[in-house]
Each structure stands twice: as structure tokens, then as C-alpha cells.
């Protein structure tokens with residue numbers, strides 16, 4: 001099995017450099033633009049941070065490819081091939097960033113042959129670095145992570161979000177699904193999918209549910225959950241501490257038809 005540890009270490013150093021830009025801008029006034037909805041925002045910092053990360057990686061690994069949230073927003077196609085491909089969300093939790101709600105993360109994953117080799121979720125404000133590697137476990141600031149292993153849905157803390165889609169169908173599906181989830185366990189939301197999913201990996205939460213996610217929102221955190229012993233299903237995204245909890249949530253919620261990132 002090829003060893004991607006050098007790439008992981010390089011990605012971590014780049015994420016830490018980029019986080020300085022995020023943290024400086026976090027305290028300042030931002031110029032904000034709307035993307036698909038008032039809950040889907042972009043700032044100059046999102047674009048700058050993506051440029052810093054992709055330029056650094058490109059000069060170190062010129063053969064590698066990239067899928068980045070802001071490059072796609074600017075018109076680049078999403079194309080996942082077998083080549084080493086870095087999937088980047090420069091600021092996951094842009095709405096939090098704009099409002100100074102203190103959960104924002106830089107999320108980076110590397111796929112090779114369409115399989116994720118490692119992830120990096122750097123939760124900048126609280127200085128928490130999540131770094132899983134395929135087959136080698138998941139870590140938070142160097143310490144191994146394990147899901148709770150909870151199998152009883154009535155004992156679960158479930159993390160979820162309303163999401164960025166604000167049309168009537170998306171909103172009514174999501175709110176009615178949250179209503180159903182509220183009848184089961186405790187529900188929480190931090191405003192960043194990447195950090196939300198990391199809570200499942202730490203065992204602090206037992207499941208995560210969200211519809212309409214993009215690959216850059218979840219590429220890194222999905223491998224964190226898996227390497228911490230959890231499961232990821234696809235209805236639409238459920239990350240859970242056990243297959244039993246994932247399947248119970250899938251029975252309760254109403255699926256929602258989402259387009260794929262690689263739809264043209």
C-alpha cells in the first residue's frame with residue numbers, strides 16, 4: 001500500500017499556515033456575497049484561503065488535481081479521477097465565520113483511485129486538528145479518537161443542520177426530519193458539517209444527519225468518522241457511532257433528492 005504520510009504532513013502544515021489568515025480575518029468586518037441562498041455565503045477570505053492552500057500544494061505536487069469549493073463556485077467542473085486529488089473547503093462554516101460564531105474549519109482530503117487516503121479538519125478557533133489516515137486510525141491533536149459505539153437511539157446525541165438550501169421543498173423536508181429526530185434523542189448544531197461530523201468521531205455525539213452536502217463539506221470528516229470506528233451511509237449523509245443507530249435514523253427520516261457535485 002502506498003504511503004501518503006508526506007502528503008498528509010505537508011497538508012497539515014499548509015492548513016496551519018492558512019488558518020492564520022482565517023483567524024486574522026475572523027475578528028474583522030467582512031465583505032459578504034450570497035451564493036445560492038442567504039445561508040450560502042462567500043467572503044474574500046474563503047477565496048484567498050483556497051488559493052493559498054491550492055497554490056502551496058500545486059507547487060509541491062504539480063501532478064496532483066484539485067476540487068475546491070470556491071473554484072467550483074467560480075465555474076470549475078467537479079471531476080474525480082484516479083489521480084491524486086485534493087478536495088478542499090477553505091472555510092467550512094462560512095456563515096459562522098461571517099458572524100464570528102466560533103466554529104470554522106479548514107477541510108482538506110486526498111483521494112487516490114477515488115478512495116480517501118487521509119483527511120485534515122482544522123477547527124481554527126479552538127485549535128483542534130483532526131487527522132485520520134486510511135487504515136491507521138483517526139487522531140485529534142495526535143491523540144487517537146474512537147466513536148461512542150452507542151447502539152441505542154434513545155441514548156443518542158444527534159448533530160444536524162438545516163443546511164444552505166432554502167427552497168420550500170428542502171426546508172420543509174429538513175424541518176420535518178428534524179422534528180422526527182427530536183422525538184428520538186437530543187439534537188445539536190455547530191454550523192459546520194466538518195466539525196459536526198468530527199464530534200461523532202470523538203464520541204461526544206453519536207450521529208450526524210444532513211441533506212444536500214457537497215463533497216468538500218464531508219470528504220475529510222467522513223474518513224475521520226470511519227477511522228474512529230463509525231459508519232457513513234448515504235441517506236443523504238448519516239455518520240453514526242454504529243450501524244444500528246445509522247439504520248434507525250434512516251428509517252425515521254424522509255429522503256430528499258439532491259443533485260451530485262459532478263452533474264453538469
Ligand code: LIP
Nearest residue numbers: 092093094161163164191192193
Ligand atoms: C456549510 C456547512 C454547513 C452546512 C451547509 C454548508 P460552507 O458549508 O458546513 O454546516 O449546513 O450546508 O455546506 O458553505 O460554510 O463551506
